[in-house]
Amino acid sequence: MNTTGSLSRLDLNLLISLDALLTERSVSRAAHRLHLSQPSLSAALARLRTHFSDPLLVRRGNSHDLSPLALRLVDQVSATLEGARRIFEEQAEWDPATANREFSVYMSDYALCTIAPVVARIARSIAPSVRFRFLLHSPAIVDDASEQLRNVDGIVLPHGYLTDLPFLDLWQDDWMLIASADNPIVERGVELEDLGAAQWVYTFQTRTAFTSASRQLQYMGIEPHIAAVVESFHALPLFVKDTDRIGLVQRGLLSSLPAQDGIVALTPPFDVVPLANALWWHPVHRGDPAHRWLRDLFAQAAASLATDLARNRKHNQPTPD
CATH class of the missing domain: 3.40.190.10 (Periplasmic binding protein-like II)
Structure with a gap:
């Protein structure tokens, strides 16, 4: 399919206006963002509405909502502009000392x-x-x-x-167990059976989002009792501190963890495959x-x-x- 003719008839600058309008959901704010006059953005919106045969911005009282079509366009427009920006940042020769990218x-x-x-x-x-x-x-x-x-x-x-x-x-990197300092397993030492009996805080737990260490536990026949799932390694200690829960984090992250006081890192009682x-x-x-x-x-x-x-x-x- 030859798209050259259809593209040549389009003003691709409208993509910039469309992105601002979809982001700001306001003609005046979009105009301010692009340093253009409000009539200029209004004219651009009119052309876009004609092209798509859709209102794009739907007035709701003193504000605007995006139409169903506009909602579908948001990510596409952003990705297209990012791709265009990257194309025009390409250089035949690359000199990091002078590059602006x-x-x-x-x-x-x-x-x-x-x-x-x-x-x-x-x-x-x-x-x-x-x-x-x-x-x-x-x-x-x-x-x-x-x-x-x-x-x-x-x-x-x-x-x-x-x-x-x-x-x-x-x-x-290595995986380390973390536990609250007053957790009994800290003083007596953590054993393999403790991992099956403990309450866990996981960072990811779906069919495709998981940690290699947690998957290894399952391969060993241990099905942890999951008390909470927090999609942040850095926040995990906040859900372990002052509880009987345990979690797994990377050794390299230990020095930057929040709430380090009261948290103890333990070597897992099994050979964890490195990350x-x-x-x-x-x-x-x-x-x-x-x-x-x-x-x-x-x-x-x-x-x-x-x-x-x-x-x-x-x-x-x-x-x-």
Whole structure:
């Protein structure tokens, strides 16, 4: 199908107006956002309504709601503009010292608290005008990663969730049990049977969203009693402290956990398979010199992180008391 003719008849600047209108749900606010006059945005809205044969913005009292069609367009318009922005940021040659570009990477709050600060710190000295947008992923994003990664630069995710996508191995980490300091298992030592009897706080628990350690428990025939599911590794200790519950977090996250006072980290009473973290990306980025630089940057950050973790393991740190 030849779309060149139909595209040539469209004013693609209307996409920018459409994005502002869908986001702000107000002609005046959209005009202010784009530094345009209100009549200009009103004219753009009229053209958009004619094109789609739809009102897009539906007045409700003193405000507007999005029409059903507009609701479907929100994510598509945002993704299309992001893709267009990335196209025009492409350069034949990449010089990080002078480049002005934003990289977007999905990750969990675990990666946000571990590798992301190291990436930003290294980049600051060699690419002062490069920006990063670290986005929290969700189970829905992971499940649809092959499409979601078209419009971002990558996702930091352990092995075991994605296939058929290029990746770069980063660093490995260990799983640790955490418990409240007054939990009896802390003083007497945690045994394997305790894991089946305890109340657990999980970070993810669906068919496709899980942690490798929790899946390993099931493979061992242990079905934990789950008292709460919190989709945040960093918040998990808040649901363990001053209770008889236990949870699993990565060793590398221990030093930055909230509510460290009153939380104790314990070595699990079974051989937990290490967490193998990786950076994954869509094949469309394979030949991009800027993306190659980003991958090298993550590799440097991962090497630094791995060194710190090895040092902490050697000295049995950090372990909150």
